[in-house]
Structures are given as C-alpha cells and as structure tokens.
Amino acid sequence: MFKRNAYKDLLDWKSTEGHGALLVTGARQIGKTFLVKEFAKREYSAHVTVDFIEDSTARARYAAAKSADQVMDLLSLELGSPMVPGDTLVFFDEVQAAPEIVTFSKYLVQDGRFDVVMSGSMLGTELAGVHSMPVGFLQILDMAPMTFEEFCWAQGVPESVLVGLHACFKERAEVNSGIHQKMTELFRRYLVIGGMPAAVAEGVGAMRDLGVVREVQQDLVRLYREDISKYAGSRALQVKAIFDALPSELNKENKRFQMRAAGREGKYERYANDFAWLVAACAALKTDNVTDPRPMLERTAERNKFKLYGSDLGMLMAQYPAQTSMAALVGEKSVSFGAVYENYVAQELAAAGDALFYYRNNRKGEVDFLLELASGGVLPIEVKSGKDYKLHTALNNLLGTEEYGIDEAIVLSEANVSVEERFGKRVSYLPLYMAGMVAELGASRSSAVSLLSSVTFEPIKWPEE
Incomplete structure (x- = not known):
C-alpha cells in the first residue's frame, strides 16, 4: 500500500x-x-x-x-x-x-x-x-492524485532527506548539491509518471517499465473520455472537445484557454457549464485570472479568462508524443516544459486545498499563480523552465507596487535554493520539487476534512441549444 x-x-x-x-x-x-x-x-x-x-x-x-x-x-x-x-x-x-x-x-x-x-x-x-x-x-x-511527496514515499526516499528539505525550505537555505541533483532527477521522473496509483505502481516496481506506465495512462485517458460520454448527457460532445483540447491549449504561449477550441461558436457563456462539469468531475483544474493581486482574490476573479490544467500530470504527458516524456526525463534544455511545470504546480496547490488564481495585466504582465496565505497577504509564484529564471518583469512589477502589500515572491525552477531582493522585498528561488511545501502556506482548510455545510452540489443547467 x-x-x-x-x-x-x-x-x-x-x-x-x-x-x-x-x-x-x-x-x-x-x-x-x-x-x-x-x-x-x-x-x-x-x-x-x-x-x-x-x-x-x-x-x-x-x-x-x-x-x-x-x-x-x-x-x-x-x-x-x-x-x-x-x-x-x-x-x-x-x-x-x-x-x-x-x-x-x-x-x-x-x-x-x-x-x-x-x-x-x-x-x-x-x-x-x-x-x-x-x-x-x-x-x-x-x-487528489499522489503528490510529489507521496511519490517520494513510494520511491523509498528516506524520511531524513524529506525532513532536511523541509528545513531548507523554511530557512531558505541551499540544499546539498548531491541531494538536489537526486531530487531533481526524481522530480523529472514524476513528470513522466504522474500521481495515478496504477501508473506509479508500474513506474516504481521491480520492472520500472515506463512503456507500461504510458499504456496505463492512455487507458485512464480513455476511461475519462468514456465517463464524459456516460455522464455529461446532451453536452458530452462539447465536454469531450474541451477535454481533448486541453493539452494543445496549454502548449500555447500564454496558456490561456481559447474559447474557439471548444467549438465554432466559442463564447464562454455558451460553454461555461461544460467547463464546470469537467472541474466538478475532477477531470481538470481551472485557474481564473484576477485583476487585483490583493487578499480576497475571489473578489476580482474573471471567470471567462482562465487556464485549464490536467487533473494528473502523467495523464497529460501521455497525451503528448512519447518524445516529450523522453525529453522531460533527461531534462533536455532545448525543449520548453513551461506548461508541464505549471500543471505540476497547479496540482500541488489543488491537492493542498488552495484555490487557483493567476494574474495578468496588460501593463504589469502575467504571474503564473497567486496564493492567498494562511498568515494573510498574497504570495505571487512564477514557474520557470529555462536558465533565465531570474528574469521576471511581471513579478518585479507586483513587488514594486507598494499598495499591493506583497512582502515576498517565489520563483520555482530546477535551480537550487537562493534568495535575492527586489524593491526591498524577498524573492525566494526554490526548486520545483518544493512546490508542495509552498502550497502548505496557503489559506486552505486546516484539515482536508470539511463540513458539508460549506459545500454545495448544484445541478448543472445546460444552455438552450
């Protein structure tokens, strides 16, 4: 188990x-x-x-x-x-x-x-x-699917190593270079395998057969598509079209879901319930844009401007050519993994119970995620896949706007831990494998068990044809 x-x-x-x-x-x-x-x-x-x-x-x-x-x-x-x-x-x-x-x-x-x-x-x-x-x-x-921490447990990573990583995260201290390299390799493997237990079992067992892992993932994608056909009623074709478009939409430069991918008459109002169905079925993660990066992010969320991430990283990777997984496994620098890295971070935040938001402003730029903190305030998070991970104009713009009251920003990449300052504010550069630790800072429920009184199961009303 x-x-x-x-x-x-x-x-x-x-x-x-x-x-x-x-x-x-x-x-x-x-x-x-x-x-x-x-x-x-x-x-x-x-x-x-x-x-x-x-x-x-x-x-x-x-x-x-x-x-x-x-x-x-x-x-x-x-x-x-x-x-x-x-x-x-x-x-x-x-x-x-x-x-x-x-x-x-x-x-x-x-x-x-x-x-x-x-x-x-x-x-x-x-x-x-x-x-x-x-x-x-x-x-x-x-x-949720298995987080990276749970994947580490399955891989037999010693608890002492994980405790040490938590200490480095808390103190913003550099990780031992040997451990950092091993954890980065393990993170890349997680990108390919993901968090579905059946796939993890094939990926960490005696055979460690990633070909079998990919077959399991593709079977799961087919199962999800069958569920859409079975449960989404008269809107099954539209919901399936959105589900199938998700990988290609994430591959686009700004990763925002373009409504034309849902159908020829691509207006959000027409397809809003189709997106809601996918999210309610836990088949996708929706991240809404906010216009004000200050507490109570929900207040300025724009529901019609969003990114749609896969519910499991491994299943997402199985929908790309096998060469993508091969490149991810060895960390090829010639391939951009921005979309895949962002999907991973979205999963870690969602698994911790954190609401998903990002920030895009024509003047200030775009920041990948905004996390509402349990301690109050908002933490902007940038996800970088290249060597220029310390170039982040939009993040600097948020830190330099005093009225936003942002005290720290985080940049996640494959680099080791380091700290710098922008406008007198701390910018923490952390390894991607620490995303789950960042997620724990969120203003999510204190326990994953919540009272039903805060949850509603609303019937989805489909728009008139």
Missing part, C-alpha cells in the same frame, strides 16, 4: 468526537476505495463494504429500502456477525449509483453503533440528484 496523506485525515475524522458520516471524493482511479478498505482493516475490528457498481443486487435492495431501519437490517445481514459498537465501519462504495444512501447516512450516524464512510466517482456531478443532503451529519474528504 502506498503511503497517502489522506490516511491521516481518515484517522483525524475517526478520532473526532461526534463525527458524522464521511464522503470521500476525488477523481477516478486515485486510490479512494483501496485507501478506505485498508483503513477499515487496520483501524476497526469489524467492517463491511457494499459496492453499488460491482453488486447490482445490493444496489437494487438498498434502493428499495423505505427507511433507515431497513438499511440497518440489510447491513446487519451483510456483516454476517454481530456489530461491535463503536468499532465497526460500514463502507458504501460508488454511491453515485445509489444516491439515496447519502440521505440515509444521517440516520445511520444517529444510530451510533458504527461509523459510515461513502465514496465514489463523479460525485461532483452525480450527487445533484440527492433529495436531502444531511447537512451537519456529513463531512467531505477531498482526495
């Missing part, structure tokens, strides 16, 4: 007195089911799993239940042995196929004899049909 950050979130949920049911969300094939099953085996003396996709009979039976008491009876028979009060876990998997279970979860929690975890795919789009969301009795845990 791969070590995942979400396991700690599961432990925190279990140890919280009076916790409700837990809904584990996230993209397809990121390891949600496997993680919950391992959690059940390790942390509970009794557990039962009901898979509403694999077991059509169970799906029909639970769908026919008229009350929480009937669901309880079905569960007790499913378990096949007496429940251990307070030490039994019920896991409902693929709940998008039986959404009424989400409603019943409130009463199952109130019963108090066991803990309830639910999971599934496409929940951001499919739970819109739930009649009564149990607000106050349901918590949400968002999972």
